[in-house]
Amino acid sequence: MGEKISDVVKYIFLFYALIGLMGVLPARCENEKYPKYYLSLSYSSGKIAVGDLNTCLTSLNNNDLFEYVRSYSPWWGKVDGGLQTLPGRYQTVELSFYMAIKPRLSINISVFEPFQKKNHSSVQFTLFPGEGQQVMIYEFQPRYSMISPLEFTIFYKLIRLREFSFSVGAGGGLYIARISRLYDFKVIYPNMWEEIFEMKLNTLHFPLPSLVGHLNFLAEYSLGKKLSIITELKIRGGKISNFFGNESTINKIIKEDNMEYVLGRWKEKGTLYFYNMEDQFIGERYYNMSVWSQIPYASPEFHREIRKGSLDLTGVSFKIGFLIRIF
Secondary structure, three states, X not given: OHHHHHHHHHHHHHHHHHHHHHHHOOEOOOXXXXXXXXXXXXXXXXXXXXXHHHHHHHHHHOOHHHHHHHHHOOOOEEXXXXXXXXXXXXXXXXXXXXXXXOOOEEEEEEEEOOEEEEOOEEEEEEEOOOOOOEEEEEEEEEEEEEOXXXXXXXXXXXXXXXXXXEEEEEEEEEOOEEEEEEEEEEEEOOOOOEEEEEEEEEEEEOOOEEEEEXXXXXXXXXXXXXXXXXXXXXXXXXXXXXXEEEEEEEEEEEOOOOOEEEEEEEEEEEEEEEEEEEEOOOOEEEEEEEEEOOOOOOOOOOEEEEEEOOEEEEEEEEEEEEEEEOO
């Protein structure tokens, strides 16, 4: 699969390299009136890194204890299932407005169709399988959403021919994104009592200016005076953070008579944080995310590497569509 993706990338760069050779062809006539205004409707496919959400899932699923048990199958432990990371691949529709200020200079504003990714997976660790066993079940339903991201780009035409042009661009964006997660942790003790922690996290990043930037390589082939086909390669780099929201937790016990007893309920509002923690049930460390109004005091043995949680938008996308001159 990795080789196929690599081949696709090679062909894309080869395509744009060939475009550069076309610079020897006759240039377009310069006596045109500006500014000119265009609308574009395109199909876009790409991939982002995702980041913290997947790091939490991977670090828990692949902690040293679970990896040892999977590899050596000791008599005292068993691991079933596995946590699945969220895909970074996406497909979306993009609507763009272009204004050609000069023959070689234009600006672009683009808005994307909203998209989201979510899944549901669990991993189970059994200590001393058989009679007297203790079972720990980690169940996750993570999700991230991009809500109509708005991007701004300045383009400069490197090649400007009668029916073909090639531009490079750079810009940034405003993003509204959401990170949410349902997390159920269940411990089944040897006496068949069940202790359950149900945690529901929901956060939103507000549309504030972001440090996420992008580079664009745009090819345009004219089909007439007012219609063109465009293809674009975009390289995006950066993360968005400052997610705010709430997290609610319920701790309860279910005894052998199936009676449910709630031990506690609490709710926290504040900022989404990412950190390394120690799981006292299995004695291993992994990364987690929580909402806190202020960072709680904890010894370094329990909480380490605390920072704001983020969604990593670093990645590449490719789009193809139509460009229509409106006036």
